[in-house]
Amino acid sequence: MKKNYSSIMMFSTVCIVINIVFGTLVGMLKIPLLFLDTMGTILAAAVFGPLWGGVVGLLTNVIIGITTNPVDIPFALVNMTVGIIVGLVAMKFGFKLKTAIITGLILAVVAPLIGTPIAVWIYGGLTGTSTDFFVAWLLASGNSLFTSAFLPRIFENLIDKIASCIIAYVIITRLPKQYLKGALTRVKSE
Numbered sequence: 001m002k003k004n005y006s007s008i009m010m011f012s013t014v015c016i017v018i019n020i021v022f023g024t025l026v027g028m029l030k031i032p033l034l035f036l037d038t039m040g041t042i043l044a045a046a047v048f049g050p051l052w053g054g055v056v057g058l059l060t061n062v063i064i065g066i067t068t069n070p071v072d073i074p075f076a077l078v079n080m081t082v083g084i085i086v087g088l089v090a091m092k093f094g095f096k097l098k099t100a101i102i103t104g105l106i107l108a109v110v111a112p113l114i115g116t117p118i119a120v121w122i123y124g125g126l127t128g129t130s131t132d133f134f135v136a137w138l139l140a141s142g143n144s145l146f147t148s149a150f151l152p153r154i155f156e157n158l159i160d161k162i163a164s165c166i167i168a169y170v171i172i173t174r175l176p177k178q179y180l181k182g183a184l185t186r187v188k189s190e
Contacts, residue, residue, distance in 0.1 A: 007179075008048055012056050018039055018040030020063065023035055033156045043172065045086035045090060047090075050091070055083070075115055101165065109157075116149045119149050120145055
């Protein structure tokens, strides 16, 4: 099957916009336990695989870092990893509702395992988000810097990554078939 790279690139561009718009909106509204800044990455990866998911994740953080918040640039590694994991899982198992939930659980652990060392090493564990209160509280309670930065991140990622995967699944199952041309993964509704 011949790939239509211009369609894939357009879809990926829309996914980058989804990441930026939803991430910015959630940040402005200060919705606790949600970021939704990887939803487009998950969407691209579930439809077109790990390469496109990783590219969407990288470009999202670079664009946000250049335009609004340089703090986001080092976290491109997290967003890229999200895309790669979702893409690999979707290629192997398809992206069904059950797969989306399990993938969200995996991401809820992997994302903080990558993001916490970045937050600790570059920013001293504090990144200017609502998590900082809990990081400071855990530090004051005598926990190590890594533990204090990791625990709040894993908790909020449990909510965010599962929600992002489910929302991406719902979007995919409602997309017209012409938008899924060249898809590498099996997308099934349950």
